[in-house]
Amino acid sequence: MPATIRDVAKAAGVSVATVSRALNGTEKVLPETRERIEAAAKALRFVPSGAARSLSTRSTQTIGAMLPDLHGEYFSELIRGIDLAARARGLHLLLSSSHGDADEAAAAMRAMNGRVDGLLLMSPHVDEDFLRGNLPADLPVVLMNTTLAGRAHPTFRVDNYGGARRMVEHLQASGRRRIALIAGPASNPEALARQQGYTDAVQAAGAAPLVQPGDFTEAAGWRAGQELLAMTPRPDAVFACNDMMAIGLIAALREGGISVPQDMAVAGFDDIPIARYLSPTLTTIRVPVVGLGTLAVEALVQQIGEPQAEPVLDQLLNVELIVRDSSAPQPPPSRGAPPRH
Numbered sequence: 001m002p003a004t005i006r007d008v009a010k011a012a013g014v015s016v017a018t019v020s021r022a023l024n025g026t027e028k029v030l031p032e033t034r035e036r037i038e039a040a041a042k043a044l045r046f047v048p049s050g051a052a053r054s055l056s057t058r059s060t061q062t063i064g065a066m067l068p069d070l071h072g073e074y075f076s077e078l079i080r081g082i083d084l085a086a087r088a089r090g091l092h093l094l095l096s097s098s099h100g101d102a103d104e105a106a107a108a109m110r111a112m113n114g115r116v117d118g119l120l121l122m123s124p125h126v127d128e129d130f131l132r133g134n135l136p137a138d139l140p141v142v143l144m145n146t147t148l149a150g151r152a153h154p155t156f157r158v159d160n161y162g163g164a165r166r167m168v169e170h171l172q173a174s175g176r177r178r179i180a181l182i183a184g185p186a187s188n189p190e191a192l193a194r195q196q197g198y199t200d201a202v203q204a205a206g207a208a209p210l211v212q213p214g215d216f217t218e219a220a221g222w223r224a225g226q227e228l229l230a231m232t233p234r235p236d237a238v239f240a241c242n243d244m245m246a247i248g249l250i251a252a253l254r255e256g257g258i259s260v261p262q263d264m265a266v267a268g269f270d271d272i273p274i275a276r277y278l279s280p281t282l283t284t285i286r287v288p289v290v291g292l293g294t295l296a297v298e299a300l301v302q303q304i305g306e307p308q309a310e311p312v313l314d315q316l317l318n319v320e321l322i323v324r325d326s327s328a329p330q331p332p333p334s335r336g337a338p339p340r341h
């Protein structure tokens with residue numbers, strides 16, 4: 001049988017309470033007593049139980065993060081920001097994903113109940129009833145790119161609408177007039193905000209939106225590229241709602257003999273690390289992904305430590321237009337040469 005805290009106390013000749021204080025790092029233990037307890041624990045190969053400690057301290061020293069997906073560089077960077085901020089505060093991270101499914105999101109949230117001191121939540125499925133049905137009312141919660149009316153939860157959102165509108169205006173300024181969009185998942189609030197920014201910018205210029213469906217994957221970008229190649233006339237620019245779809249699109253255009261940006265400009269959104277190493281390098285909207293995770297952790301830690309404090313309810317994070325080779329201005333047609341299609 002594994003050694004228990006009582007076995008350590010007996011071997012060290014002290015009480016169970018003294019062992020608990022020593023192994024939890026409490027200063028109210030004499031150095032020589034602590035050394036004796038640690039030696040006994042090592043000899044018995046005793047490992048303190050995190051569950052038992054959380055029962056006595058009412059703290060797990062763990063925060064949870066429930067995200068819609070874990071695949072791709074966007075979520076990798078977001079998780080990195082969350083984990084770095086958590087570790088800097090001596091906290092562990094318990095991570096789960098809904099995979100875009102409401103039932104999976106509910107199951108993941110219920111599984112975290114009692115295991116975390118607070119929860120970071122990014123999900124398109126969240127509303128007041130959803131939270132009430134799956135989390136205790138006193139659990140600190142911080143929302144990321146998730147809006148929820150009527151609840152006093154700190155919320156951090158990226159300016160998806162403004163970034164998309166700025167990108168379309170950049171493409172227009174570079175001489176592009178027939179600009180298509182590869183949309184994101186229809187249930188994703190970020191994708192919808194980016195699509196609305198695109199639509200408003202295109203219509204403000206007197207043009208009609210040209211939208212291809214997408215789901216934030218490279219494969220969706222490639223499929224959209226096949227559809228765009230078959231159009232007559234073709235678009236002279238394509239704005240993909242994330243960088244991964246832009247990467248798939250560029251591959252499809254290259255296979256179809258279309259030169260980027262000479263025949264068609266391409267732009268993305270997020271500025272994932274690989275965007276600057278593509279050929280051509282990808283014009284995109286830089287999202288403070290790591291910063292989003294860091295700010296969310298800071299707000300959650302404040303909620304956990306000061307549950308009565310007034311939270312910052314809604315903070316919009318600015319984005320940045322990053323212009324690279326994939327959206328270089330369209331050269332004027334040579335005299336006597338037919339226009340490109």
